Amino acid sequence: MVPAAGQGERLGQGLPKALVEIGGEPLLCVTLARFESLGLLESAVIVIAPESRSVFRTVLDDAFPGRAFQLVDGGHERQQSVWNGLEALDSSTEVVVIHDAARPFVGHDSIRESIRGAEEVGAATVAIPCVDTILCSDDSGFLEPTPDRSKLWSCQTPQTFRVEVVRAAHRRAAEHNWTATDDATLVRASGGTVKLVEGSRENIKITTPGDLAYAAFLMEHDERFRLKPVSADRP
């Protein structure tokens, strides 16, 4: 499932964030292509802003002809959007991979490992060890003791779950009015076990114009992310 309902105000292009272009392709399509080679697009659910349904349909039909993605209306917040996506899953789905549309450089290993983690313990999230020092503040803007960086991770996606685990966590969150910016946190708050899977630095979330510049750099310099390999150069 790909939550793609964000508006992307910080990119300032007047387009849904998932449709902003990187390397000449809509972000969402680059992201989906990362999953295609793993055979994971067959039952993909994409959560979108309702008012953008027709443009999403057009873009996806053009990039993935013949593939009937299920488009689901998102809510006001990501958590509601994910819930809507969970409700729309085919009843035979056992494991759901939730991945941000705005992370086009996810590694295949990260996807595979997160699925394995969910199969083993019910839930897994991709994350990378914090490089920055993370400081804690009190309510008055003064420093609290600094946490041990070796136990801190910067959250990425995919987050992958056995469907009943993440559905139960979302229901519990709704009952208790818990909100979180990711789904693994809800599972943990509900008492579930979540395995951490180490991702990669390149798996950034595109948020600002500077991130687009970084994305262009990666697509140009890292052959894993090149859209059209120059095969003519090879013998």
Added chain:
Amino acid sequence: MVPAAGQGERLGQGLPKALVEIGGEPLLCVTLARFESLGLLESAVIVIAPESRSVFRTVLDDAFPGRAFQLVDGGHERQQSVWNGLEALDSSTEVVVIHDAARPFVGHDSIRESIRGAEEVGAATVAIPCVDTILCSDDSGFLEPTPDRSKLWSCQTPQTFRVEVVRAAHRRAAEHNWTATDDATLVRASGGTVKLVEGSRENIKITTPGDLAYAAFLMEHDERFRLKPVSADRP
């Protein structure tokens, strides 16, 4: 004081990190120029790798002719390098601004506010509210409850201190074998008060080739960071 002894292996240019070029200028010179217009370069101490002393001297003499920066040999770790820099401060110094050479896009307001904070309470650090969700792990690689993001900050520099405060913290750290990747954490661990000053997103630390691409983007698109403003275009 500018710790600039890092080797910058991840940039892969075979140069001390502080001398890698951005926008055609050595990183360190771009960073120092941010402080020049505030009149803060008069008594600057730059901590360098001892084996690179002559190249640093040449580069600095070229970029800032007539200004006699004090170059101090760094140690194996940043903490030791900062201590060496603190030992080298002129005895009349009351407040020391410590700023990473690799953060060329620091805002003038951040510098000013950190100095004000240090004058008020003895210590201040620039930091920005965490955008990423920060997850916590246990020792076995499973998720612990997620901390409240609203109290988490990503550490930047400058960190600014009354000299006796940061010296005492470093002495205490040496006694107790505390290590930290920043100096404000040492002051807090010693029981000191540290004010948080909100910095800016642009104040990144240049670490990877992707960061250099981001830096080039900023210098091209953000007039605050342009090295040569095109004044001819203005009436």
